[in-house]
Amino acid sequence: MTLRRLPDNIVNQIAAGEVVERPASAVKELVENAIDAGATRIDVVMRDGGRSLISVTDNGKGMSREELELCFERHATSKLPDEDLVNIEHLGFRGEAIPSIASVSRMSITSRNAEDENAWKFSVEGGRRGDVEPIGAQQGTRVDVRDIFFATPARLKFLKTERAEFAAALDVMRRLAMAYPAIAFTLADEKRTALRVSAAQGDLFEAWLDRLGAIMGREFADNALKIDAERDGVHLTGFAGVPTFNRGNAAMQFMFVNGRPVKDKLFTGAVRGAYMDLLARNRHPLLALFLELPPDQVDVNVHPAKAEVRFRDSGGVRGLIVGALRNALAENGHRASSTVGSQALGAFQPRESVQLPLQSRPSVPVGRGNWADVGKPMMTPGLAEENEEYHAPLSSQAPELRQDPAFAPEARAEIPSAPQEHQNAELQSYPLGAARSQLHETYIVAQTGDGLVLVDQHAAHERLVMERMKKAFGEKTVPRQMLLIPDVIELDEVSASRLCDRSDELAQMGLVLEPFGNGAVVVRETPALLGECNVRGLVQDLADDLAELDTTLSLKDRMDDVFATMACHGSVRAGRRLSVEEMNALLREMEVTPHSGQCNHGRPTYVELKLTDIEKLFGRR
Secondary structure, eight states: OOOOOOOHHHHHHHHHHHHOSSHHHHHHHHHHHHHHTTOSEEEEEEEGGGTSEEEEEEOSOOOOHHHHHHTTSTTOOSSOTTOOSSSOOSSOOSSOHHHHHHHTSEEEEEEEOSSOSSEEEEEEETTEEOOOEEEOOOSEEEEEEESTTTTOHHHHHTOOOHHHHHHHHHHHHHHHHHHOTTSEEEEEOSSOEEEEEOOOOSSHHHHHHHHHHHHHOHHHHHTEEEEEEEETTEEEEEEEEOTTSEESSSTTEEEEETTEEEOOHHHHHHHHHHTTTTSOTTOEEOEEEEEEOOGGGEEOOSSTTOOOOEETTHHHHHHHHHHHHHHHHHHTTTOOOTHHHHHHHHHOOOOOOOOOOOOOOOOOOTTSSOGGGTTSOOOOTTHHHHHHHHHSOOOTTOGGGOOOGGGSHHHHTTSOOHHHHHHHHHHHTSTTOEEEEEETTTEEEEEETTEEEEEEHHHHHHHHHHHHHHHHHHTTOOOEEEEEEEEEEEOOHHHHHHHHHTHHHHHHTTOEEEEOSTTEEEEEEEEGGGOSOOHHHHHHHHHHHHHHSOTTSOTTTTHHHHHHHHHHHHSOOTTOOOOHHHHHHHHHHHHTSTTTTBOTTSOBSEEEEEHHHHHHHTTOO
16 A cells, blocks of 8 residues: 545544544534634534534624635644743634534634624535635624534434434533623524523622523522632632532533533542531532643643643642531531432322311201201201311310319420520520430430421431541540440351451541451440440441442542541431430530531431411412
């Protein structure tokens, strides 16, 4: 075979295989060009999922006739003025998008800049160029891509359904709209407008939150925590959802680097680490983070699609993300998702009215009796009199009508006095209110100034115990209590060996154990914060955890997992009756403890119902 140079159209088609994978890829490249051109409004229209038409219109600075002809040349770009691939300050810079798309479609560009009196239109079909024509149009650029991949039928066969391709383009548009709240975006097909967001007003954080709420849902805006942290010239901003506001997948996690939407494993791992002890393993938080750092600290020239990046100091970036998220979550305190109460209200189903099965007396013959009795339920003799007596107004002269034990003189003496009522009023001013009662020896009912709070006592105390243990471990003062009779725990030989190999680390966490023959350990001391706990169950669960943990990591690195297991065995169990003082003490500690809005497994510890919501249940509103 003879070595030869490939024709330009073949080179462009090869490049299109990397740059333009599907219609959504073309949308991404064209919209990014519009953003780089300084547009404040970008409108995208697609037909047949982008197969027959992709139209992108912007009001940017536009192009002159010479620039319009040059933009179809490979590697022609205005975004590297100094030819410096280290300091890249635009979304596009490779100069491959336009010629690559043009090589596999029928493409036309109409553009006008501020200096020209008219616009110019240039068309290319499958890489073959037409002529530049003058045309009337406003300042800006319109790009029409028709019959994409008609020149490469093999690629056309691999496209998915019309709905799937449009959904992919919608995802691209949403990500770009999040990053640039000052720009108005629309995306439509022949049936509907799937995305329409106006240019956001206000400061940057207000604009971001408004745009994120429009795209990710208003519930996200109501349950988002502000992120604002900086370290060594790297600035992280954005919003992250509270742990109890989560989803079953990571589809609502977004990362932007210098305004560029990216998908990076470092980001995914950092988010997982920050929420490690706050969410169940199969739940994922919602968040959008924006990372700004000097261009020479990040390499965006990893792949033509520019969706992957590499950081010069990846460890520092990961530490910044984890630290910023953890600080925001800690400052969040006991706050839980506002959707928890809505979900609880949705679970209430008003019952249909039930007619009590009253015994009937013989019906009144026609022409006899009182017409006022017609239609009334017939009662057995004597029951009607008792019914009327029961519903009669109470007389101050007849206290004997109520002989219920709760109304007895000794019971009335237990009614709170004025000072106690005043104390309850003060407690109701706290975020979690004043404890009123305990349901099923499991749930605490508290009254707030404008509603009620229902607390899962075990889940709440589990989080409190864990946070106490973490704090004590950080201060290297984990108190221990010696067992009066050491507890011998029988395990399988492998599990016992794992525990004994980590005995020094476990001792630092308050659990002292030693080997006791083959397949057994003896526990001599336990963390004092656990109180009376099921030592056997605790040791067995720790052995199971160690079997799943990475053996190369120390327990200190997996501290949250270990303490979560310990706290589960040392918290107030469901079924234990608490006094009012104990319930109020639990509520007050929750209010000052970080992450107390969710248990160690990510479930909410309390549900808050506003009085207005309760009134709606009874039709009062």
